[in-house]
Amino acid sequence: MRNLNIIISNTSEKPLYEQIKEQVKSAILEGDLDNGELLPSIRKFSTDLNVSILTIRRVYDELEKEGFVSSKAGKGTFVLAGNKDLIEDTKRILIEEKLIDLITISNMLDINIEELHKMLDIVYEEV
């Protein structure tokens, strides 16, 4: 694994499988993992991360269902980063989730859409 960093937080309220799954997913989305790259075996990965093998199996199962990896019996689990539509879609969904939060808070604070647009432009320049 070239660029797979997984940090597990004990203070996070998120369950372990979710923390691991999100970090593998973002490594795929950010291009740190290449298409076709072999992920660690569930046994090796779980021992290294000091989590149950059942947790890693769940992570791989869910990533496979979502189309980010593919498992081949006896060979292992591979990254599927060739699916550009899925990756673009997922990036958009990630941003949309944040936008929904943003709009909800804006509505609560009586900030209208024009004001929000202006703020977005200003903050975007600054970051």
Next chain:
Amino acid sequence: MEDVLSISKVSKHFKSFILNNININIKENCITGFLGKNGTGKTTLIKIILGLVHKDEGEIHYFSNPNLNKKDIKDRLGVVLDEGYFYDNLTLNEMKDLVSSTYTNWNNKKYENYIKRFKLDGKQLISSLSKGMKMKYALALALSHNADLLIMDEPTSGLDPEVRKELMQILSEYVQQDGKSVFFSTHITSDLEQVADEIIIINNGEILEQVSKDELLEEYRLIKGNNEILEKLNKSDLSLINKTNYGFSAITNKYEKIRKEFPEIIIERTNLNEIFLAKTEVY
């Protein structure tokens, strides 16, 4: 993942103790921890699995293969028991010759590697071994005949932290090989926190739960708050309540519900030890 061992409806009646309707399964490539207080039936169940104690009822299937005979099963089980069944007046190598002759696939090279790795001396008398060395010797024997399932009864009891850590390391290495699995009993929860994939909890001769370690740790939280809150909480949702003049703490698996009712309460993750005590608490 196949089951390497599946136990269904196993019971054993003693005059003063009953092992009641045991249903568990050990999965391939997993380290399964068998957790229970002293005298709750761990050793009895392990002896039943090994055929050293006869069960009254129930069935045990080994390696998902009904065609295995007793000899096949013995060859594939590596065993470390609490009281090493060794002759004190033999040397390690003499005892090894006795043991190895009973297995089909004895691998003397492996044995010698383990003896070297564990810093044991084959010419030493068994009576001269410390408790930790005896466990390592038993482990060397158990790992040298190409067993697929390592079964150990309280391998860490009475050992110092360093040897315990070394043992856990060896177990982790062992299950990296395809098709190798470990089942071991303990009452020391930190051993399991380190290496276990699944945990089976036994109490008073009954299985309380078989669950993945991470799920078990996810299920419970430590909560803290003031005593007015404690008054309003449903006591049956709480275990290990510790109340002082200044506030309380408790273990609960209803923390989501409690958080909604009392957002000011402090909720923290807890460890296996507290969860185990909460689950086996006597009211």
